[in-house]
Amino acid sequence: MTERTRLTRLKERAVEDRAALLDFLAGQYVAHLAVVAGDHPVALPVAYALDREGDQLYVHGSVAAGWLREAPGAQVCVTVTSVDGLVLARSGFHHSMNYRSAVVIGAARLVEDEDERARALDLVVDQVVPGRAATLRPPTRKELVATAVLAVPLAEASLKQRTGGVGDEPEDVEAGTWAGVLPLRVVAGEVETDPLTARPVPSDVAARAAELGR
Amino acid sequence: MTERTRLTRLKERAVEDRAALLDFLAGQYVAHLAVVAGDHPVALPVAYALDREGDQLYVHGSVAAGWLREAPGAQVCVTVTSVDGLVLARSGFHHSMNYRSAVVIGAARLVEDEDERARALDLVVDQVVPGRAATLRPPTRKELVATAVLAVPLAEASLKQRTGGVGDEPEDVEAGTWAGVLPLRVVAGEVETDPLTARPVPSDVAARAAELGR
Incomplete structure (x- = not known):
């Protein structure tokens, strides 16, 4: 974790355990990739893969996608979020969500080596269904040409989470308003x-x- | 929809129906808000509310959150995504996801009018549980001071979706590899x-x- 991914508030929500970050990233399959496109940021959902060996994430997309062309060499943000519950407090202010969210900021590298590209694409399939890549035919030359693969290092990465019940003011508890948590899962x-x-x-x-x- | 939110590829996936966009935004409760912070983008999960009347989204957060301080007056991207299924094709290339994703790009306006702020905060609670805001006490002055509310216009917004089954190459179908869709829901x-x-x-x-x- 570096200055850019250090949390500026609610520090108790930061998870300092690197293993927890990696396990969370291993268990999800959709990220939001944010890039700067001219005068504005764009964040779009993408499939991704955790590469534990290379301590990086892979994302891929069509070479025809305009926003993906902004990414190679540029600073990007990859955010992976799981919403785990709605925290329905006794005041609007204390309404919250239980969630886990990993934020990775770094320079996106366009993967050009053919072996690394093939491995990355397999990892993306296996992130969705572990073991499936080995049951599929290899990609064709035409498919490889149409696909851009980016690597984002995990050097600047943090995991933030909220778990548990409501955190209400004592006077709101006394007032008797109902409060609770509605757990959510996919x-x-x-x-x-x-x-x-x-x-x-x-x-x-x-x-x-x-x-x-x- | 403007040049910045017009889709550059897979145009069949763009949903041109404005009502579909608004209904989708009405039914979700978590967005990823992307801002540009110095030399890099940051995308973080936030609660949000659709304001149909004002044709805008509200997002809120702590005034102490550094990244939220970047947003007022700046161009931001608000992305709301629902992952509806894993599309397990006969080749890695045609693996995909069924999803709906709304992308809103615009200048974030810091909401300063007290009446609008109160209404926006109620809308955020009601987005999570319709009707709940009216059952809670009003926010205190201290709570209001601690909360930043941003409005993002829906002038530049698009909805993209993928539905249905696999889209495989005929030769892969002939080869007999298994394919299918694993539907997902929250x-x-x-x-x-x-x-x-x-x-x-x-x-x-x-x-x-x-x-x-x-």
């Missing part, structure tokens, strides 16, 4: 197998569905 | 009433929990 529904597929759901997909279906 | 668990509350769960919270619990 749940997978039934796997929708493509009608053109004759095969059963593969074990890696079934395992992922079971994990997300709890 | 689900509320049981309401966790604060132990210091003697009252039953109010009807607005129960309604919201039921709506999110489906």
Whole structure:
């Protein structure tokens, strides 16, 4: 964590444990990638992968996406957030959310080495369904040409979270207003197998569905 | 929609219907607010409210939050995303996600009028649980001083979405690889009433929990 990712307030919400940051990034699959495009910032949802070995994140996108062309060499912000609950306090002021949010700021590097590109694209698939990349054909030359892969170092990264119940003023508790937490989670529904597929759901997909279906 | 929010690719994914944009923004409660802070962008999760009447979004935060101090008068991006499914195609290249994502770019206005500030803060509470603001005491002077409210116009806003099944190459379909979609949704668990509350769960919270619990 550096000056740019050090939290300026609510320091108790910062999670100093590097392992917790990495575990959180390993368990999610959507990030918001923010870039500066001319006079304004743009943040868009992207698939990403955690590369523990390289201590970096990979994001990828179409080379035709204008905003992605802004990123190579530029400072970007990759934010991964899980909303875990609505904190319904006794005052508007103390309303909050339980959440975990990792913020990574750094210079995006355009990945050009073909081996690294192939590995990064596999990692992005495996971030969504661990083990699936190995069950797919390799990308074609045409597909590789159409895909931009960026690496963002995890050198400047922080994890912030809020957990637990409401934090109300004593007088509001005495006044008797109702308060509580509505927990939220992402749940997978039934796997929708493509009608053109004759095969059963593969074990890696079934395992992922079971994990997300709890 | 203006040049800055016009989609440069996959135009079929742009939703031109203004009503669909507003309905989507009405149904969510977390945004990522991106600002430019010195030499880099920062995107952080925030609660927000749709103000249909004023055709704008409100976001709020602590006046002590450094990144929020960058926003007044500056160009910001507010992105609201719902991830609706994992699209598990027959090739890595065609892996995708079903999602809806609204992107709003504009100059953030610091809301200073006390009446507008009070209304905006109520809207933020009601965005989370419709009707709840009216059941709470009004904010104190101290709370208002500690809170920054920003308005971002919806003049430059777009909604992008992907729905449906996989879009694979014919030769990959012939090869027989399994493909399908794993639908995802956010689900509320049981309401966790604060132990210091003697009252039953109010009807607005129960309604919201039921709506999110489906």
